Every structure is written in structure tokens, then in C-alpha cells.
Amino acid sequence: xxxxxxxxxxxxxxxxxxxxxxxxxxxxxxxxxxxxxxxxxxxxxxxxxxxxxxxxxxxxxxxxxxxxxxxxxxxxxxxxxxxxxxxxxxxxxxxxxxxxxxxxxxxxxxxxxxxxxxxxxxxxxxxxxxxxxxxxxxxxxxxxxxxxxxxxxxxxxxxxxxxxxxxxxxxxxxxxxxxxxxxxxxxxxxxxxxxxxxxxxxxxxxxxxxxxxxxxxxxxxxxxxxxxxxxxxxxxxxxxxxxxxxxxxxxxxxxxxxxxxxxxxxxxxxxxxxxxxxxxxxxxxxxxxxxxxxxx
Numbered sequence: 001x002x003x004x005x006x007x008x009x010x011x012x013x014x015x016x017x018x019x020x021x022x023x024x025x026x027x028x029x030x031x032x033x034x035x036x037x038x039x040x041x042x043x044x045x046x047x048x049x050x051x052x053x054x055x056x057x058x059x060x061x062x063x064x065x066x067x068x069x070x071x072x073x074x075x076x077x078x079x080x081x082x083x084x085x086x087x088x089x090x091x092x093x094x095x096x097x098x099x100x101x102x103x104x105x106x107x108x109x110x111x112x113x114x115x116x117x118x119x120x121x122x123x124x125x126x127x128x129x130x131x132x133x134x135x136x137x138x139x140x141x142x143x144x145x146x147x148x149x150x151x152x153x154x155x156x157x158x159x160x161x162x163x164x165x166x167x168x169x170x171x172x173x174x175x176x177x178x179x180x181x182x183x184x185x186x187x188x189x190x191x192x193x194x195x196x197x198x199x200x201x202x203x204x205x206x207x208x209x210x211x212x213x214x215x216x217x218x219x220x221x222x223x224x225x226x227x228x229x230x231x232x233x234x235x236x237x238x239x240x241x242x243x244x245x246x247x248x249x250x251x252x253x254x255x256x257x258x259x260x261x262x263x264x265x266x267x268x269x270x271x272x273x274x275x276x277x278x279x280x281x282x283x284x285x286x287x288x289x290x291x292x293x294x295x296x
Contacts (some may be wrong), residue, residue: 093127096120133259136193140270145187147294152182152217159195167203172211172230179219185294186224190267197260198287202230205285224293229286235279243277264289 100120104113156176164171202213216227235243244265261277264287268275273291 093123093130096123130259133263136263137266140190140266145190145271145294147185147187149185150183150188150191152178152184155188155191159192163196163199167200170203170206170211172199172203172206172213175212175214177214177216179217182217182219184219184224186291187271190271191291194264194267194289197264198228201260202228202232202285206230206232219293222293223290226289226291227286228288229284231284234281234283234285235277236281240277240279244275 097120100116100123104116107113160174199213203211210231212231214227214229216225216229218225218227244261246259246262265275268289268291271291273289276288276290277285278288279285
């Protein structure tokens with residue numbers, strides 16, 4: 001006789017409950033797995049973005065290194081030319097001075113000695129200007145600007161007095177157009193060199209008749225503009241683009257080493273400014289400089 005199996009309802013409920021729990025667990029695991037996949041997708045996207053960013057940075061660094069290399073090569077070539085020309089230009093005054101000393105030793109004529117002494121003084125002055133120019137270039141390459149408040153009236157008066165001391169025999173008439181408020185912040189030593197080289201160029205290359213220079217100044221909160229115009233012989237069109245090159249002499253009237261406007265260009269760039277030169281043969285020259293009105 002077969003044994004009859006009875007249905008255990010309580011056990012059925014427990015099995016059903018366990019199935020529901022397992023189903024919930026499986027659903028939870030599926031959700032977590034899906035979230036993990038989504039997170040991995042996001043991480044992959046972030047990783048891809050990071051790789052692209054690194055690639056961009058590497059390209060930028062390569063460009064900076066390449067640009068800097070080109071800049072350093074240009075500076076190196078410039079320094080080589082500077083050393084060659086400077087040594088050559090220094091030999092001239094030294095040889096001339098030695099020759100004049102030998103002549104002085106051979107004469108007792110006081111007039112001749114005085115004349116040769118004056119020639120030696122002029123020769124040594126040229127050598128001193130060359131050395132000053134080289135020293136100034138060295139400062140521009142190695143030191144930062146020393147910014148201070150410039151009382152322009154005092155600055156310009158002292159500048160003109162010094163200019164007169166060196167060129168009293170041929171001093172120009174200087175016309176000025178100045179703003180009411182004309183004090184500003186900049187490096188006075190660098191500005192003095194800029195003015196000196198430009199004004200002396202106007203004197204050296206001026207006409208034999210009345211020399212005139214018009215100096216115009218404009219000032220804003222951000223910039224100072226200087227415009228210096230002379231009535232000299234001007235600069236030939238084919239030469240104008242070369243006048244700021246180192247050691248360039250564009251005229252037989254040149255007295256110095258050809259560093260004047262190169263110093264001006266270098267000084268203006270050091271002040272983070274801009275230099276503009278316009279001229280026409282026999283029509284005078286205008287030099288325009290725009291520099292920042294630096295604040296502390």
C-alpha cells in the first residue's frame with residue numbers, strides 16, 4: 001500500500017520567499033554590474049580625455065622648447081656678432097690713442113700737444129660710449145626694470161642739461177607739447193638712454209642750418225606715448241628698415257659704433273613697449289615710442 005504524501009503549505013511559502021529573496025539579490029547584482037559598466041564607461045571617457053589633454057600639453061611644451069631654442073640660437077648669434085664687432089670697434093680707439101701718445105712724445109710744441117690731447121679725448125669718449133652701450137645691453141639681458149615715479153619736468157630738464165653739456169656747440173631748438181599731468185611710473189635710467197640716443201641722432205644727422213626737434217608727449221592711465229620729430233636729412237627708404245639692427249651705420253655722417261637705435265629698440269622692448277620710426281630723405285625723422293604706464 002503506497003504512503004500518501006501531504007502538501008506542506010508552510011514549506012511552500014518558505015521556498016517562495018527564498019525565491020523572491022534570490023530574485024531580488026540577482027536584480028541587485030545586475031543593477032550593480034550595470035552601474036559598474038557605466039562607471040567604467042565614464043572612466044574610459046575620462047581616461048581618453050586625460051590622454052588627449054596630455055597630448056595637447058606635450059605638443060605645447062614641444063612648441064615652447066622649439067621656440068625657446070630658436071630664441072637662444074638667435075641670442076647666441078647676436079652675442080657672437082656683438083663680441084666680434086665690439087672687439088673690432090674697441091681696437092680702433094686704442095690704436096688711435098697709442099698713435100697719438102707716440103706723436104705727443106715726439107713733440108714739444110704745446111699747440112700740437114693740446115690738439116692731439118683733444119683728439120685723444122674724443123677717441124676715448126667714443127670708446128667709453130661703446131663700453132657704456134655694452135654694459136647697458138648686459139643690464140637689459142640680466143636685470144629687471146627698476147620702476148619708480150618719474151617727475152617728468154625734473155627728469156626732462158636734467159636730461160636737456162646733460163645733452164647740452166655734450167653738444168653745446170650744436171644744440172637744437174626743442175619745442176615741446178606736454179600734457180598737464182605728466183608724471184608717470186617707469187624706469188628712469190632706461191628712459192634716459194632711449195631719449196639720449198634719439199636726440200643725439202637728431203643732432204648728428206641734422207642739417208647744418210637751424211636744428212629743431214619737436215617733442216610731443218601723451219599720457220593715459222595705461223600708456224605713455226613719446227613722439228620725437230626732427231628737421232634733419234631723414235633716412236632713405238631702403239635703409240629705414242635696417243636702422244635698429246646692431247652696429248648698422250646708414251650714413252657717412254655716423255660717428256658712433258652703430259648701436260644707437262639698436263639700444264633704443266632693445267630698451268623699448270625691455271619696457272614692453274613699441275617703437276615706430278617714420279622718415280623720408282630730406283624730410284626729417286619721427287620716432288614714436290609707446291610704453292606702459294607701470295603701476296606698483
